[in-house]
Amino acid sequence: MIDSGKFQAGEKLPSVRELCEMFGVGRSAVRDAITTLKGKGTVYVKQGEGTYICGFDSTKLFTNPMSLPGSRDIRELFQVRKILEAGIAEMAALNRSEEDLKVIEEILYNQSNNGWESDYNLHAAIAKATGNEIIIQLIQFISTMMKKAMIDFHNYIQINPTTVKTISEQHKSIYEAIKLAQPGIAKQRMIEHLDFVEKELSQSLVLQNP
Structure with a gap:
């Protein structure tokens, strides 16, 4: 959904509870997925607010192979x-x-x-x-x-x-x-x-x- 553009850069993801309902999975599966996406630089978490989609940062291209x-x-x-x-x-x-x-x-x-x-x-x-x-x-x-x-x-x-x-x-x-x-x-x-x-x-x- 992020890749297709349904979720846009800067947009807040649905809550963990909502994601569980959307995909029919438990909370641990959703949290693991968010942790993985965070590690890849796809999302970032604001404490007390939620999870947001990262924009593509072109400056990273000059320091890391893509x-x-x-x-x-x-x-x-x-x-x-x-x-x-x-x-x-x-x-x-x-x-x-x-x-x-x-x-x-x-x-x-x-x-x-x-x-x-x-x-x-x-x-x-x-x-x-x-x-x-x-x-x-x-x-x-x-x-x-x-x-x-x-x-x-x-x-x-x-x-x-x-x-x-x-x-x-x-x-x-x-x-x-x-x-x-x-x-x-x-x-x-x-x-x-x-x-x-x-x-x-x-x-x-x-x-x-x-």
Whole structure:
């Protein structure tokens, strides 16, 4: 209910008694759930007042790698990725060197064997191909922040060869556009790729946390 937005940030949760009635469970189960949510930073308790929903604190991103708790955070993070990485793919198509292309080719050749690391290395190599040091550091930051969620995601998609194949083909199509110096196409291919990964990652969280 928190994840879906039925309970909004800053809103007070129903009382323990009301939650017991809503979910048909005892007080200890509700208290344990609140303690768990508090530990994850999802809620906070005001003594004598009740339990409130925490807002998403973006400042925490700069100190802790992110284990994505819900679909809203994924959606907002992927909005950032689409703005940033679509432009990166576009710039890489304009600025890439032959050495950059060789590095990306090597990563693509080995991507089926390396899972998360291959994904990380590919996006980092595309960022490097822009020649912009600030962009390179931003991509490293985002990838580090998402590491836990993306490792879990790559473990999840291994059970679906079709998804693995689709992602591999998307990576190759981004590379081809960069290689052929087609900035507009590289940008569009990156957006399509991130749209697909966002959808699959959200689905994996639903299945992991029914």
